[in-house]
Each structure stands twice: as C-alpha cells, then as structure tokens.
Amino acid sequence: MTVTYTPARPIWCAGCGHFGVQGAMAHAFAALDIPPHEIVVLAGIGCSGTVQNNLGTYGYHALHGRVLPTAAGVHLANPRLTVVAAGGDGDGYAIGMGHLVHAFRRDLPFVYVVMNNGVYGLTKGQDSPTRHGLSGIGGFDAIDLGLSIPASGFLARGFSRHPDQLRRLMTDAVRYAREGRGFAFVEVLSPCVTYNDTYASWEHLVEDVDTRQGYDPSDRAAAFAVTTGLAAEGRIATGQILLDADRLPREETVPAAVDVDPAANAAAYRDLLDRYRV
Amino acid sequence: MTATGTKRVLTDLDVMVAGQGGDGSLTVANLLGILLGRRGFHLYVARDVASRIKGGHAAALMRGSLVPRGSLGDRIDLLVAFDAEAVEKGGPRLSDDGVVIFDASDGPAERTHLPAGARVFEIPFARMAVRDLRRDLFKNSLAFGVAARMLGVGDAEAEEVLARRFSHLRPEVAAANLEALREGFAYADSQGLGEGASPWRLDSAQADDRILISGNEALAFGFLVAGGRFYAGYPITPASEILSWLERQLPRFGGVALQAEDELAAINLAIGAALAGVRAMTATSGPGLALMQEGISQLGSAEIPVVVVDCQRSGPSTGMPTKPEQSDIGMVVHGGNGDFPRIVLAPGDPTDCFELAVEATNLAHLFQGPVFLLLDQAVSQDSVTVPPFDVDGVEIEGGKVVSAADLAAQGEYRRYAITDDGISPWAVPGTPGGMNLVTGNERNEWGQVSTEPANRVAMMDKRMRKLDTVRPRLPGGRRFGTDDAPVGILGIGMQLGVMTEAAELLAAAGVPVAGLQPRTLWPVLDETVGFVERRERVYVVEHNAEAQLTHLLASVGVPRDRLVPVLRYDGIPFRPGELAGRILEEEVGR
Numbered sequence: 001m002t003v004t005y006t007p008a009r010p011i012w013c014a015g016c017g018h019f020g021v022q023g024a025m026a027h028a029f030a031a032l033d034i035p036p037h038e039i040v041v042l043a044g045i046g047c048s049g050t051v052q053n054n055l056g057t058y059g060y061h062a063l064h065g066r067v068l069p070t071a072a073g074v075h076l077a078n079p080r081l082t083v084v085a086a087g088g089d090g091d092g093y094a095i096g097m098g099h100l101v102h103a104f105r106r107d108l109p110f111v112y113v114v115m116n117n118g119v120y121g122l123t124k125g126q127d128s129p130t131r132h133g134l135s136g137i138g139g140f141d142a143i144d145l146g147l148s149i150p151a152s153g154f155l156a157r158g159f160s161r162h163p164d165q166l167r168r169l170m171t172d173a174v175r176y177a178r179e180g181r182g183f184a185f186v187e188v189l190s191p192c193v194t195y196n197d198t199y200a201s202w203e204h205l206v207e208d209v210d211t212r213q214g215y216d217p218s219d220r221a222a223a224f225a226v227t228t229g230l231a232a233e234g235r236i237a238t239g240q241i242l243l244d245a246d247r248l249p250r251e252e253t254v255p256a257a258v259d260v261d262p263a264a265n266a267a268a269y270r271d272l273l274d275r276y277r278v
Numbered sequence: 279m280t281a282t283g284t285k286r287v288l289t290d291l292d293v294m295v296a297g298q299g300g301d302g303s304l305t306v307a308n309l310l311g312i313l314l315g316r317r318g319f320h321l322y323v324a325r326d327v328a329s330r331i332k333g334g335h336a337a338a339l340m341r342g343s344l345v346p347r348g349s350l351g352d353r354i355d356l357l358v359a360f361d362a363e364a365v366e367k368g369g370p371r372l373s374d375d376g377v378v379i380f381d382a383s384d385g386p387a388e389r390t391h392l393p394a395g396a397r398v399f400e401i402p403f404a405r406m407a408v409r410d411l412r413r414d415l416f417k418n419s420l421a422f423g424v425a426a427r428m429l430g431v432g433d434a435e436a437e438e439v440l441a442r443r444f445s446h447l448r449p450e451v452a453a454a455n456l457e458a459l460r461e462g463f464a465y466a467d468s469q470g471l472g473e474g475a476s477p478w479r480l481d482s483a484q485a486d487d488r489i490l491i492s493g494n495e496a497l498a499f500g501f502l503v504a505g506g507r508f509y510a511g512y513p514i515t516p517a518s519e520i521l522s523w524l525e526r527q528l529p530r531f532g533g534v535a536l537q538a539e540d541e542l543a544a545i546n547l548a549i550g551a552a553l554a555g556v557r558a559m560t561a562t563s564g565p566g567l568a569l570m571q572e573g574i575s576q577l578g579s580a581e582i583p584v585v586v587v588d589c590q591r592s593g594p595s596t597g598m599p600t601k602p603e604q605s606d607i608g609m610v611v612h613g614g615n616g617d618f619p620r621i622v623l624a625p626g627d628p629t630d631c632f633e634l635a636v637e638a639t640n641l642a643h644l645f646q647g648p649v650f651l652l653l654d655q656a657v658s659q660d661s662v663t664v665p666p667f668d669v670d671g672v673e674i675e676g677g678k679v680v681s682a683a684d685l686a687a688q689g690e691y692r693r694y695a696i697t698d699d700g701i702s703p704w705a706v707p708g709t710p711g712g713m714n715l716v717t718g719n720e721r722n723e724w725g726q727v728s729t730e731p732a733n734r735v736a737m738m739d740k741r742m743r744k745l746d747t748v749r750p751r752l753p754g755g756r757r758f759g760t761d762d763a764p765v766g767i768l769g770i771g772m773q774l775g776v777m778t779e780a781a782e783l784l785a786a787a788g789v790p791v792a793g794l795q796p797r798t799l800w801p802v803l804d805e806t807v808g809f810v811e812r813r814e815r816v817y818v819v820e821h822n823a824e825a826q827l828t829h830l831l832a833s834v835g836v837p838r839d840r841l842v843p844v845l846r847y848d849g850i851p852f853r854p855g856e857l858a859g860r861i862l863e864e865e866v867g868r
Binding site for chain 2: 001002003004005006008035036037038040042052053056057058059060061062063065066068069070071072073074075076077078080081098099101102253254255256257258260261262263265266268269270272273276277278
C-alpha cells in the first residue's frame with residue numbers, strides 16, 4: 001500500500017453543517033464501494049472548499065467560483081472517474097453563478113454539492129445571495145433554477161440535521177452520475193453556527209417532498225408547483241425534488257485512454273496534411 | 279519584376295481583390311492562388327475585413343513570389359476592384375504601372391487615387407453577369423478571365439484553373455462559370471488584350487511540395503499531433519479558427535473540443551482535463567486572456583500543464599478586433615497574481631506554429647505549468663505556403679507521470695515532492711495508490727495547505743527551478759541577414775517575414791543588418807541577450823505604442839541604449855520596403 005497524504009481533520013467549527021455533508025459523501029463512496037483512486041473531489045473556495053482534503057480520494061482545490069467547469073473538464077477527460085464537485089453558496093451562487101446554468105444545460109454526469117448556509121463564513125460573516133432567500137422571501141432558489149432548465153434530471157435538497165435523508169440523497173446522486181445518467185445536483189442546508197445559525201429555524205421550515213402523498217419526482221411541472229408553493233408559505237422543499245429515472249447512460253469518449261502515439265495515428269495525420277497541399 | 283524584351287516578366291506579384299463583404303472577393307483570389315501555385319509561386323494570403331458578419335469593405339490580399347516571402351509586398355500590381363471603395367483603398371498602393379480591373383456597373387473608376395501610369399479596365403462585370411449569365415456571383419469568373427489575360431496566361435491554362443476550383447460543384451454551375459470566364463476573354467479581346475498580347479508574362483518555376491495553411495490551423499494541427507486531446511475555448515477574433523478546427527478534428531481522434539460559456543470556464547475546463555492527465559489547450563485573444571489571468575496563476579501555482587494561446591489583436595480593451603498588434607507582451611509575460619514560472623513561445627509563420635505547438639504541448643507536460651503560444655492576427659489568420667509539416671517526426675514526451683507500478687515500488691508518494699530539478703512525480707486521478715491533493719494555495723509536499731515560512735520558500739524555489747531545468751531545450755530563434763553586421767534587427771511574430779526581406783533590401787542599400795526572431799520570448803534566452811550585446815544597436819520592430827518588447831529585453835539586462843524601437847500601432851502590418859526605409863532613414867541620420 002503506497003503511503004500518500006493523510007486525510008486532514010476538518011477545519012470547521014464544532015456543530016458546522018458541513019460535517020454532515022462530508023459524512024454523507026464518505027457514506028456514499030463506501031456504500032457504492034468506489035475505490036478512492038477512482039474518485040476526484042473538487043471544491044471551491046470557502047469553508048466548504050476544504051472537504052476534498054478530508055476524504056482520502058484525489059482532491060482538487062478549485063479557483064473561487066470555478067469548480068463546475070473544472071469538474072466538467074475532469075469528467076470529459078476521463079468519464080471513468082467519479083467526479084464530485086462541492087462548494088458553498090458564495091462560491092456557487094455568487095461568483096460562480098454563471099456556470100451553474102451551463103452545468104444544468106450540458107448535463108454532464110458528475111455530482112455538484114452546494115453547502116448552503118446563507119453566509120460567507122471564511123471571510124467572517126458577509127451576506128451571501130441566499131441570506132434572505134431560504135425562507136422564500138426574495139433571494140434565490142437553485143432548485144427552481146434547475147427545474148427551469150429542461151436538461152436537468154437530478155435535483156435534490158438535504159439538510160445537515162437530517163443525516164439519514166442526506167446520506168440517501170448523496171448516495172443516489174453519486175450512483176446516478178457514476179452510471180453516466182447526467183448531472184446530479186444536491187443542495188444541502190448546512191448551517192453556519194458562527195455567523196448564521198439556522199438549525200432551529202430551518203427545522204421548522206423544511207418539508208421532505210418524498211413523504212408527500214403522491215409526489216412524483218419525474219413530473220417537472222408538479223415539482224415546480226410544490227417547491228414554489230412551499231416557498232410562498234415561507235417553507236423549504238427538501239428530498240428528491242426531480243428525478244428523471246428513465247434517463248439512460250450516454251456513451252462518451254475517454255480522451256485519457258486514447259492512444260496518442262504519433263505512429264499509431266500517422267496515416268490519419270498525413271491524410272489531414274494532404275488537404276492543405278497546393 | 280524584371281523586364282525581358284518588351285514583356286515584363288512577373289516573378290513577384292501582389293494582388294488585391296476587394297469589394298463589399300459577400301462579393302465573393304475570395305473566389306477571385308482563390309482562382310489566382312491556384313494559378314500562381316501551379317506556376318510554382320509561393321503564396322502569402324491575407325484578408326482585410328470589417329468586424330461584422332457580412333458587408334462592409336472586404337479585401338483579399340495575395341502575394342505570389344518565386345522566392346518564398348513571409349509578408350505582403352509594398353505595392354499592389356493587380357487590383358481587382360468590385361466597387362469604388364476598393365479603388366480608393368487599394369489605389370494609393372498601386373505600383374506605377376499597376377493594373378486595375380474595375381467593375382464599372384455603377385460608373386467609371388475615380389482616377390485621382392491611381393498613379394499616372396496605371397492601366398484601368400472598366401468592365402460592368404456585375405451587369406454582364408446578371409444580364410448574360412443571370413447570376414451576380416459569376417462576375418468572379420468573368421474578372422478572372424480578364425486578369426488571366428493581363429497576366430499573359432493562356433486561355434487553356436485559365437480554364438484548367440477554373441475547372442479545378444469548381445470541380446466539386448454541380449456540372450451546370452461549373453459550365454456557367456466557364457461561360458463567364460470566356461465572356462471575360464471576349465471582353466479582353468475587345469480591349470486589345472488578346473491571348474498572348476499582354477505586356478506582362480507570368481514566370482514559372484518547378485513547384486515543389488507545399489501546403490497552404492494559416493497559423494491558427496497549423497497550431498491546432500501541431501497540438502493534435504503532439505497528443506493534444508482536449509480543447510476548450512470561447513469564440514473571439516482572431517482565435518476562433520482554432521476552436522472550429524479542433525471541434526472538427528478532435529472527436530475523430532478520440533478527443534474533446536467544446537465551446538465554453540466564457541473564458542473563465544474555458545481555462546478551468548482545460549485545467550480539469552489537464553488534471554486528469556489529458557493534454558489540454560485553450561486559445562483566446564487579449565480581452566479573453568485578461569479574463570483568464572486567475573486561471574493562469576493557478577496553473578503556475580498548482581503545477582498543472584496547459585497550453586494557453588493568445589492570438590493578439592489591437593487593444594486596449596476591445597480595441598480593433600480584426601487588426602494585428604503585439605501589445606499583450608506585458609500581460610503574457612507578467613500577468614497573473616504572484617510569482618510563478620511560465621514559458622512563452624512566439625511563432626512567426628505556420629511552420630513555427632506547428633513546431634512550437636508540438637513543443638509547447640510537450641513542454642507543458644515536462645515542466646507542469648503554463649506554456650503560452652503568443653501569436654498576432656497576421657500570424658494567426660494569414661495563409662502561407664510552407665513545406666509540409668513533418669508529422670512523422672513528432673515525439674511525445676510524457677514527463678514525470680507515474681504509474682501504479684511505480685507507486686507500489688516506491689511505497690510513498692508526495693504530489694509536490696521537492697526535487698533537484700523542481701519537477702515532482704505526477705500521479706493522475708485513476709492511478710491506484712496515487713491519491714493526492716492539488717491546490718493553488720501554498721502547500722507542503724503532501725499537497726496540504728501550509729503557510730509555514732521555510733516550506734513556503736522551499737516550494738517557491740522548487741517551482742522556479744523548473745524553468746532552469748527546461749531552459750536548455752527552449753526553442754532558439756531564427757537568424758537572417760548579415761551575421762557579422764554591427765547593426766541588428768529583432769522582432770517576433772508577424773515581423774519575421776517583413777524583417778527578413780527588409781534585411782535584404784538594407785543590404786542592397788549598403789546597410790547590412792543581422793536579424794533575429796526569438797522564438798522563445800520568456801524566459802529571454804542568452805542567445806537574445808548576446809545578439810544585442812554583440813551589436814552597436816538593434817532595431818526592435820514591434821506593433822505597439824509602448825515598445826513592450828524593448829522594455830522586456832531591457833528588464834533582463836539587455837543594454838537599453840542599444841535598442842532602437844521601430845513602432846507601429848495603426849493596425850496595419852509593416853511592409854518590407856517601408857520598414858527598410860525607416861531603418862535606412864535612422865541609419866543615414868547617424
């Protein structure tokens with residue numbers, strides 16, 4: 001067994017919601033029996049942007065807001081890897097917001113976990129775009145955004161205080177992406193105990209749609225009606241909000257496995273050169 | 279041009295075909311290019327377009343010469359003008375006995391822009407094409423007929439050229455074009471320009487094996503052959519051809535090319551692919567490169583191999599998108615926050631573009647960091663005949679990528695191991711036993727974030743050592759002119775061809791100069807420093823207002839008082855005679 005880095009101990013405050021997220025990730029990898037060398041965890045900048053140090057997998061610390069294109073690049077280069085991008089609401093919904101729309105649109109099979117706490121913790125308490133939005137008043141809802149983009153197929157929201165639900169959602173997301181079905185988006189309500197402790201308030205606002213009578217996560221319009229309806233009441237939908245279970249894995253090329261030896265490609269290269277002969 | 283008997287024998291010819299965008303100016307230029315190519319002429323083809331989809335004044339500029347030339351000439355010999363604006367723009371550059379073939383559908387040509395000796399054929403191409411052939415586009419073949427007669431080319435040869443150009447079209451279209459060509463011949467007859475009656479005679483030579491290719495295409499080709507299999511880019515003039523070329527070709531070779539949502543995404547997509555061990559590249563122009571700066575710093579810090587192409591255009595800001603400039607030198611060499619090693623290669627023609635793209639792709643992997651290819655609009659988009667690329671001679675160098683077996687044998691693996699050569703063994707994701715942490719933060723050998731001062735210094739020094747490791751293999755420059763001359767001429771990119779020819783003109787005028795085109799711009803090679811140190815003065819030819827190349831050389835210890843910047847920043851490339859004239863003026867004044 002080759003000795004590599006020792007997974008770090010989390011830097012988070014005692015009680016931080018991110019512990020639950022990390023636990024759910026570790027659970028998913030174990031439950032699906034994925035060897036650590038086949039996993040790449042990429043994280044952005046912020047408190048959440050340290051989770052990749054703690055899991056014993058391949059890890060990458062992305063530029064602020066750029067975890068999505070970086071993860072897409074890893075996936076496209078080697079679709080055999082299990083790619084999990086992670087970050088906070090500042091990273092994902094402020095500086096990196098532009099990429100989220102395109103991640104939904106491209107629908108490349110990797111997981112994106114946003115740890116949403118409504119605040120910038122690492123820089124000491126500034127408002128994030130969701131600071132005043134999670135109870136449905138103003139602000140912004142990434143799940144609703146995802147629902148509005150037809151290519152999306154997996155949208156879920158968990159809550160760090162509900163570890164069983166979160167582990168289930170995370171495992172399903174990793175499985176969905178690993179099977180090549182598409183982009184799996186998991187937003188986690190992950191309170192910041194230091195700057196925006198919302199454990200108690202969110203506990204009373206969340207409703208797990210999976211426990212709703214007759215909720216059908218494959219019905220996009222109904223899902224939108226439920227999430228916006230709950231938001232109008234000042235509440236927050238959690239659970240498997242959208243799941244296109246019929247989506248089939250796509251065939252993708254694997255650039256990392258391609259033979260780039262010039263000798264192996266010589267005839268094709270010469271053919272290409274011939275097109276320019278005068 | 280030389281004169282034999284009563285005929286002027288054409289060995290070096292500049293043609294301009296111009297009109298409103300959509301006139302098909304390029305079709306006539308293509309036909310003339312095929313004709314010249316068959317006669318063994320080397321070609322240099324440029325376009326002068328407005329930054330809009332269609333319309334606006336557009337020109338194709340072409341030089342054919344029996345000696346290979348890397349730029350357009352100073353004067354235009356043959357101007358095919360589809361409108362008055364073409365005469366207005368091309369006329370002042372017409373040679374004294376130049377010829378204008380003018381579409382007089384809307385009236386006669388305005389002569390005030392033309393030299394007194396110019397010969398003008400006024401032909402209502404468009405009206406004739408529409409009246410007799412029922413399609414405006416046929417005016418191209420008609421104009422080509424008159425041009426071929428003027429060049430002293432036999433009708434049969436002109437017809438062969440036309441047949442080759444339209445061989446892929448439906449037979450009736452080819453036949454209609456042939457009819458148009460013959461109508462052109464008939465018109466020439468009516469003007470006393472019968473077959474063989476021209477005062478000009480196009481020379482010919484044995485045509486050796488050549489390709490006609492632009493710098494952007496050559497660069498993309500080189501990247502492919504060097505094993506490049508991932509490209510991400512955002513459309514921007516004058517880099518977009520690299521995106522479209524690779525979108526067509528990479529999938530055929532198991533690779534991926536995609537159009538990103540912006541330049542921030544483009545460079546981070548490339549970073550992701552490179553992390554996974556695939557040879558990756560992105561290309562842009564100045565404004566896009568400005569957006570990529572954080573990613574470039576990340577490449578340097580986190581030690582990720584990506585080739586970054588900057589096809590420079592006129593700045594600042596959005597500047598003049600379709601015009602060439604060399605004003606990103608400062609940004610490319612110094613951009614990005616913090617200190618990190620980088621390599622900047624500067625190709626001067628399509629051959630360089632191919633070879634340096636191969637080198638850049640290898641170098642990025644060897645030294646695990648950003649390697650720039652710095653072009654300019656002219657190098658990027660002008661097409662030049664060059665010898666076919668040596669695709670069989672390309673070698674792929676993998677650098678210090680480690681396998682599972684290597685890892686098992688060594689028992690321990692540190693992604694950022696401090697080594698004598700500064701380069702750390704690299705396990706790419708998917709390799710059993712190689713799990714590691716990659717970060718742009720300062721980190722220890724294990725990839726764990728660290729601000730410990732001694733570690734910081736050791737890591738910075740390790741990264742910087744990588745440049746010394748690869749320095750001996752960095753591509754040397756190209757020399758031309760008179761090697762032992764006390765006066766030098768130096769420039770990068772599009773200056774190569776102009777300088778080479780200017781050096782010949784200067785030598786003929788009694789001022790021999792030694793020339794250097796550095797192909798490695800950063801780090802500045804000893805070769806470049808030595809070139810200046812061995813001379814009394816060196817003219818530094820650059821397209822920018824700040825003399826950025828001059829300042830770069832001075833910043834590494836080249837004596838500033840020996841450097842004489844020769845600057846231009848009007849969006850128009852130097853021409854050889856003009857450049858020689860400016861240097862001659864300086865030299866005479868001394």
